Structure formats: C-alpha cells, structure tokens
C-alpha cells in the first residue's frame with residue numbers, strides 16, 4: 064500500500080522546491096575564483112557524469128560575480144573579466160544543457176566578499192535576475208547595516224526580496240542565507256524555499272575552530288561565524304528538524320564531499336545526514352578533479368531517494384551518547400518516516416574507533432510504538448555491496464564524450480523514472496541491500512566504523528495485528 068504524502072506543513076511560499084533543491088555551487092572549492100569557463104565546464108561535467116540526471120539541476124554562482132552598479136539604471140553589472148559576455152549568456156549556456164542557473168546576492172550594502180549588495184535595490188535586482196534567466200537566488204546576510212537582532216527586523220529585510228522575486232512572475236527558488244540568526248526557523252519558512260541554520264561549513268569532520276564560536280546547542284548564537292565542522296552543523300541541526308518543511312527546507316550548507324578534508328567514511332556520513340535531514344544537496348567541489356570514489360558518493364541513488372522522498376520529513380535524533388560498560392560511546396541513533404511507510408534509520412559513530420551498538424525497534428519507532436511491537440521489518444543497507452562503486456565509474460569519467468556514455472547498471476537516471484516511482488517498484492538501486500530482519504520488538508547489534516554511518520531503509524514485511 065502506498066501511503067500518500069500528508070504534509071500539513073506543505074507551504075512552499077511560491078510553490079517551488081517541493082523536494083530539496085539539488086545542484087552545484089562554486090564557493091566551497093573555488094571561493095572568488097569564478098568565471099564563465101568554470102561554470103560552463105562544470106555544467107558540461109554535471110551532464111557527463113550523470114549528475115544532472117540524478118537530480119543535480121542548479122548551477123549556482125556564488126559571491127564575486129559582479130563589479131558595480133550601472134550609474135544610470137542602477138542595475139548590477141557583471142565583472143567584465145570573469146564574465147565578459149555577461150550573466151544572461153551564462154544562463155543561456157546552462158539552460159541549453161537543460162539545467163537551471165542560480166545567482167548570489169546579499170541582503171546588505173555589500174556581499175560578504177565586498178561586492179555590491181541588494182539592500183535597497185531589491186526590486187531592481189530581482190527584475191534584472193529574472194531578465195537574465197535566473198532560476199535560483201542565494202541571498203546572504205553580510206553588511207546588513209545593523210538590520211538584524213530580532214526576528215521582526217530580519218524577517219522584514221528578507222521579505223522584501225521574497226516579494227520582489229515573486230513580483231517578477233519568473234519561478235525563482237529563494238535560498239535564504241542568514242546563518243540561522245534571529246530564530247530564522249520562526250519566520251523564514253513562510254517567505255523562502257530554504258534557510259541556512261548555521262555558520263559556514265568547512266571541510267573537516269569535527270575540528271573545533273574559534274571562528275565558529277558558539278556551542279552547537281546555542282540556538283541564540285549571536286555570532287554564527289564560519290569554519291564550522293560537519294559534526295558541529297549536524298548537532299546544531301538536530302534541534303531544528305521539526306522546523307524543516309516541504310518547500311522551506313533546513314539548509315545545512317553546501318557539501319564538502321571531494322574536497323579532501325575528510326575520509327570516505329566521514330564523507331558518507333556527511334552526505335547521508337544532509338540527505339536525511341532534507342537539506343538542499345549542493346555539490347561544493349571541483350568536478351574537473353573529482354575522484355571516482357567521491358562521484359560514487361554524490362551519485363548514490365538510494366541516498367538521494369531519501370532526500371527526494373515526497374513526504375519531505377526530516378530524520379530526527381532519537382538518542383546520542385550512551386554509556387556502555389562504563390564508557391561513553393559517541394554514537395547517535397536517528398529515525399524518520401518515508402512516504403511509502405518505510406523508515407529511514409541512521410547510526411552515526413562520532414568516535415575514532417569502530418563501535419558495536421545495539422539498536423532496537425522500540426527506539427526506532429519511539430514515536431509510533433505499535434510499529435515496533437507488531438511488525439516485522441527488513442533492514443536494507445543503503446551503502447551495501449551492490450551500490451554504485453568507483454571502479455564502475457572510471458569509464459564514464461575517462462570518456463571523451465560529454466554525452467552518451469554507457470552508465471553502469473547501478474546508476475539511476477531519475478529523469479527516466481522518478482525516485483518515488485522507483486521506490487514503489489522496489490528498485491534495488493533505491494532500496495539497497497537487505498542485511499537482516501527484525502521481528503516484533505527486535506533488537507540487534509550493528510558495527511559502525513570510526514566516524515562512519517550505518518544508513519538503513521526499513522521495510523515492513525508483514526503486520527501482526529494484536
């Protein structure tokens with residue numbers, strides 16, 4: 064039986080982003096080193112590597128693309144060295160590849176890197192973006208002239224651009240980036256399609272950095288900063304999962320997979336948890352120098368299917384840090400519902416050694432105890448042996464052709480059949496490898512590698528009515 068998505072919080076303010084946006088953004092890997100060649104090459108590689116057809120649609124240019132405002136029209140002017148043909152031309156190029164184009168500005172006098180901001184120019188800029196063919200706007204928070212400090216001021220400032228974008232009548236996804244300041248969760252969901260909840264990510268698992276000064280449980284952090292580790296953001300986001308909604312997603316920041324600062328197990332944790340929390344999935348690495356191992360992570364269809372699940376509910380933290388034999392074990396258990404009655408479960412090991420942990424149906428279904436007591440569940444590993452692997456991707460990566468390479472069988476083309484349709488048809492690439500079964504009230508020990516994740520889809524086998 065297929066359970067229809069029932070989403071009382073389904074409130075996308077402009078009807079867009081019914082599932083989390085997926086794409087690529089240059090910032091994590093390139094910072095200000097951005098130009099038309101980079102965007103064009105990346106767009107071509109997104110096609111060649113099968114990423115576009117896996118769902119990564121948006122090519123987003125971050126900060127540093129503009130130079131000044133035109134004296135007469137006051138419109139933003141593209142940097143003539145980085146983008147000699149202007150932004151419309153790059154939008155056309157990306158559209159020609161059947162992808163979408165995203166741009167960046169700030170709700171401030173300047174962008175974070177010091178280029179002209181949109182504060183006071185919202186209507187002009189929204190219309191300029193629409194004329195250029197922009198499909199997505201990331202809207203930052205630097206140099207806001209003191210217009211922050213309480214939810215009402217921040218809401219007012221971000222709402223001006225929200226309305227301006229709507230008034231263009233062009234569908235433009237609005238990606239609000241105020242780092243979670245001023246309780247963004249209480250006002251951003253009604254005026255944007257996603258909202259950042261932390262300071263900027265950095266490419267490391269759990270390194271503390273004074274530039275990301277607040278503890279992750281400080282939801283009133285006055286200085287969100289940057290250089291926040293993946294684990295810091297994950298912990299902070301665990302308090303906000305109830306606020307994520309279809310069309311107004313919790314944005315955990317862009318992905319670091321491929322940038323070299325984490326191990327493969329750490330990147331699998333990063334990618335899986337961003338997917339399960341329904342964060343936008345924005346590839347943040349250099350595709351020209353991508354390793355096949357990292358491409359295999361970005362393309363894992365079973366994980367992407369969780370992110371794009373039509374129910375649009377985030378996974379939730381069930382417990383973290385248990386004392387086992389007198390020792391605190393830094394493991395956490397997460398669980399969440401999926402649209403067809405399956406359950407997504409994550410076991411995250413933040414220790415530097417392998418851990419054996421007991422997981423139970425009672426914990427997994429703590430919100431719905433009947434499912435734990437009365438049902439049998441098959442546990443499918445979403446990083447199991449039959450998943451897409453690096454060696455099967457070498458051929459497409461080394462091929463000269465941009466299009467038409469033969470993808471391995473384990474690759475999933477979501478433009479041919481959506482993830483939810485594939486799940487309904489029990490496509491093994493999406494539901495993973497069955498590893499064991501849980502009887503009613505069952506429990507089981509699982510081994511999770513250092514800094515690794517167990518990422519499972521539970522499927523009911525049959526129901527015992529009691």
Ligand code: GLA
Pocket residue numbers: 090125126174175176203240263289
């Ligand atoms: C802020 C944002 C980042 C990035 C930079 C660009 O720090 O949070 O994601 O856009 O600005 O300067």
